[in-house]
Amino acid sequence: MLEIKNLKASIENKEILKGLNLNIKAGEVHAIMGPNASGKSTLSNILSGKKGYEISGEVRFENNNLLKLGIEERAHKGIFLAFQYPLEIPGVNTNNFLKTSLNAIKKARGEKELDAIEFLKLVKKKSSDLKIEEKILNRHLNVGFSGGEKKKNEILQMSILNPKLSILDETDSGLDIDALRIVSEGVNTLRGSKNSFLIITHYQRLLNYIKPDYVHVLKNGKIIKTGNFELALELENKGYENFL
Amino acid sequence: MIDKELEKLKDYKYGFTTEIENIKAPKGLNKEVIKFISNIKKEPEWMLQWRLKAFERLKHLKEPDWQKPKFSKINYQDIYYYSAPKSASEKLKSLDELDPKLLETYNKLGIPLQEQKRLNGIAVDAIFDSVSVATTFKDKLTEKGVIFCSMSEAIKKHPELVKKYLGSVIPVNDHYFATLNSAVFTDGSFVYIPENIRCPMELSTYFRINASETGQFERTLIIADKGSYVSYLEGCTAPMRDENQLHAANVELIALDNAEIKYSTVQNWYPGDKNGKGGIYNFVTKRGLCKGKNSKISWTQVETGSAITWKYPSCILQGDNSIGEFYSIAITNNYQKADTGTKMIHIGKNTKSKIISKGISAGYADNTYRGLVNIFPKAKNARNFTQCDSLLIGNKCGAHTVPYIKNRNSESKIEHEATTSKINEDQLYYCQQRGLNTEDAISLIVNGFCKEVLQQLPMEFAVEAQKLVGISLEGSVG
Numbered sequence: 137m138l139e140i141k142n143l144k145a146s147i148e149n150k151e152i153l154k155g156l157n158l159n160i161k162a163g164e165v166h167a168i169m170g171p172n173a174s175g176k177s178t179l180s181n182i183l184s185g186k187k188g189y190e191i192s193g194e195v196r197f198e199n200n201n202l203l204k205l206g207i208e209e210r211a212h213k214g215i216f217l218a219f220q221y222p223l224e225i226p227g228v229n230t231n232n233f234l235k236t237s238l239n240a241i242k243k244a245r246g247e248k249e250l251d252a253i254e255f256l257k258l259v260k261k262k263s264s265d266l267k268i269e270e271k272i273l274n275r276h277l278n279v280g281f282s283g284g285e286k287k288k289n290e291i292l293q294m295s296i297l298n299p300k301l302s303i304l305d306e307t308d309s310g311l312d313i314d315a316l317r318i319v320s321e322g323v324n325t326l327r328g329s330k331n332s333f334l335i336i337t338h339y340q341r342l343l344n345y346i347k348p349d350y351v352h353v354l355k356n357g358k359i360i361k362t363g364n365f366e367l368a369l370e371l372e373n374k375g376y377e378n379f380l
Numbered sequence: 381m382i383d384k385e386l387e388k389l390k391d392y393k394y395g396f397t398t399e400i401e402n403i404k405a406p407k408g409l410n411k412e413v414i415k416f417i418s419n420i421k422k423e424p425e426w427m428l429q430w431r432l433k434a435f436e437r438l439k440h441l442k443e444p445d446w447q448k449p450k451f452s453k454i455n456y457q458d459i460y461y462y463s464a465p466k467s468a469s470e471k472l473k474s475l476d477e478l479d480p481k482l483l484e485t486y487n488k489l490g491i492p493l494q495e496q497k498r499l500n501g502i503a504v505d506a507i508f509d510s511v512s513v514a515t516t517f518k519d520k521l522t523e524k525g526v527i528f529c530s531m532s533e534a535i536k537k538h539p540e541l542v543k544k545y546l547g548s549v550i551p552v553n554d555h556y557f558a559t560l561n562s563a564v565f566t567d568g569s570f571v572y573i574p575e576n577i578r579c580p581m582e583l584s585t586y587f588r589i590n591a592s593e594t595g596q597f598e599r600t601l602i603i604a605d606k607g608s609y610v611s612y613l614e615g616c617t618a619p620m621r622d623e624n625q626l627h628a629a630n631v632e633l634i635a636l637d638n639a640e641i642k643y644s645t646v647q648n649w650y651p652g653d654k655n656g657k658g659g660i661y662n663f664v665t666k667r668g669l670c671k672g673k674n675s676k677i678s679w680t681q682v683e684t685g686s687a688i689t690w691k692y693p694s695c696i697l698q699g700d701n702s703i704g705e706f707y708s709i710a711i712t713n714n715y716q717k718a719d720t721g722t723k724m725i726h727i728g729k730n731t732k733s734k735i736i737s738k739g740i741s742a743g744y745a746d747n748t749y750r751g752l753v754n755i756f757p758k759a760k761n762a763r764n765f766t767q768c769d770s771l772l773i774g775n776k777c778g779a780h781t782v783p784y785i786k787n788r789n790s791e792s793k794i795e796h797e798a799t800t801s802k803i804n805e806d807q808l809y810y811c812q813q814r815g816l817n818t819e820d821a822i823s824l825i826v827n828g829f830c831k832e833v834l835q836q837l838p839m840e841f842a843v844e845a846q847k848l849v850g851i852s853l854e855g856s857v858g
Contacts, residue, residue, distance in 0.1 A: 184813050187805075207812035216813075223810040227828025236824060237814035244815065276828070293814065 137162045143193035152178045154357035165333040170354035171376040176336045180305040184217040212244035214300030218290040225277040233277045284315040291322035303334045308342035320345030340372035405462035434562035437553040448748045449688045449717035460594045461564045505569045505585045527572040534570035549632040549669045557628040558665040561597045568598035573608035584613040595626040604639035611642040622658045629664045637672030649685035656715025659687025666693035670702035678705040680836040682845045684852040694723035697731035704733040707833040711852045712745030721751035726759040735766040741777035742856035748780040755787045762792040770800040823850030
């Protein structure tokens with residue numbers, strides 16, 4: 137589904153990714169762990185299409201040259217990024233934003249858009265599945281949300297948009313156990329034969345709830361080791377410094 | 381050529397011209413032209429004298445020049461002060477007699493005049509260049525005693541009301557553009573709501589400039605008698621032309637004891653092209669007088685068009701416990717300029733005013749909020765709350781806030797809040813990641829920014845205004 141070959145990226149002449157290779161097949165869950173400044177967030181930015189990077193190498197997503205596509209086109213193809221710091225948009229009702237987003241994607245795919253009632257049904261179901269209080273849906277998007285509420289809102293959006301590839305950029309940082317559980321359930325519910333995940337994290341903690349198929353260690357812009365869940369435990373015990 | 385025309389119209393879909401035979405006054409500003417206007421409208425002598433008085437006064441006035449947007453000198457002798465479709469020169473008995481070209485024009489503008497097609501509950505007065513061409517739903521309004529007609533008709537049929545109130549809020553010699561209007565005004569709407577009547581429908585006027593080199597000088601007068609209520613909306617469009625056209629209207633509102641007037645404007649005059657060529661100079665004087673106790677006047681404006689918008693819809697809070705409100709969205713894109721705001725004059729006791737202003741600038745545009753809160757010594761317990769927010773899109777536009785506060789009463793309370801923010805790249809990125817294209821993302825963010833004001837508009841127009849907000853900003857992010 138996603139194939140990354142020799143990806144290099146720099147920003148303001150500083151090279152951050154230095155030849156990264158990664159393959160994700162449909163249905164797989166991959167975790168990327170690494171110390172600060174190893175290039176984790178850069179990777180998620182580049183996959184989602186954020187501007188400002190000098191890029192070389194190849195990224196293919198379901199036979200598309202991903203690097204040629206605009207941000208929203210990638211979203212239409214089924215790439216979702218759960219932001220590390222979700223943005224606040226004053227005056228825009230969360231429900232309305234979600235509906236606009238879902239229908240923009242459906243429209244781009246030539247599918248039928250949902251009307252207000254169909255959408256409400258969907259959002260009711262998804263939020264109760266994830267035990268997310270409906271009242272946050274009536275507030276302005278992320279405005280005055282706690283850190284946990286913002287992350288839960290990201291997961292709710294993910295479950296409504298049902299993306300093929302979800303990238304979680306340090307979604308677990310700053311979450312308490314309950315919120316962590318909600319995030320994990322969101323992923324586990326979507327997890328299936330088709331939906332793939334790329335989970336970027338500092339800590340092994342989240343991986344106790346979402347058992348990844350593969351764990352990669354990113355350091356200095358390259359994947360230096362790949363293994364299974366055991367690798368995450370080993371990292372947690374030894375620390376990045378000793379491990380590398 | 382046709383393709384090119386169509387291409388142009390994509391940006392401003394109201395930019396077409398209607399080919400129609402006109403009756404025009406000779407070009408220029410002089411006594412003869414004023415007499416011509418008064419004569420063709422078959423006005424009584426007192427009205428002509430009123431105009432001539434204004435014209436005398438005008439000779440001693442100069443254009444104000446303190447505003448931020450500067451403009452090239454207007455040659456007042458090079459303007460037609462009266463232009464009207466020939467077919468509209470005789471009074472029509474019914475809409476069926478209206479020139480089909482005019483009907484078609486209004487259909488194209490989305491204002492079908494045939495009543496049966498109208499949205500339920502909105503009466504329209506349609507002003508084409510210098511004349512009112514049709515007023516709908518008259519019968520239904522007459523039942524309640526509501527008078528809704530063109531200004532020209534009111535001068536003839538209701539002279540006692542016109543004499544009493546015309547110029548009572550904007551004096552004949554107020555300032556250059558207001559005085560010019562008093563001398564040459566052509567048409568506009570007149571509304572009178574009798575005592576204790578709640579006007580059964582929204583009233584609206586649709587202003588259309590069509591002829592070239594023509595100025596539009598309309599005059600609107602709304603009187604809400606004791607205990608009455610009216611909601612009034614005006615919309616405006618004009619064809620695309622390379623030269624600037626002047627629009628200098630006067631609007632006067634009078635609310636007596638316990639009366640309420642809600643006045644909404646969706647202004648979408650031609651803004652000029654991408655390089656700032658052409659467009660309307662929108663120099664308008666709007667003033668409301670809360671004359672009676674517990675009266676209320678509320679202005680809501682969505683200003684998206686015009687090359688230069690220069691106006692301060694104001695409230696004179698004379699009656700005790702009266703309330704003035706001003707809700708504004710001013711959007712400037714490309715080379716548009718706006719200098720707009722309000723004046724809240726607190727004279728009576730316990731008077732309250734609220735100002736919510738949202739300015740949005742994109743491209744090379746410049747947007748100024750200018751407002752006065754003036755509290756008189758006897759205005760005990762007067763209160764004002766002002767909130768001015770500016771939003772910038774891109775880094776070549778400007779936003780300015782110029783509040784003037786005069787307080788001469790120690791028991792009053794005044795609050796002023798102001799913010800300036802930019803649509804940041806990250807907000808756009810976030811929306812795009814969720815599948816919205818850049819323009820939809822901007823429209824969403826800007827509509828969120830304007831929400832408090834959009835909520836004030838009558839329902840039927842809120843949706844239109846939201847779309848307009850999006851359209852006005854198209855192409856604002858490269």
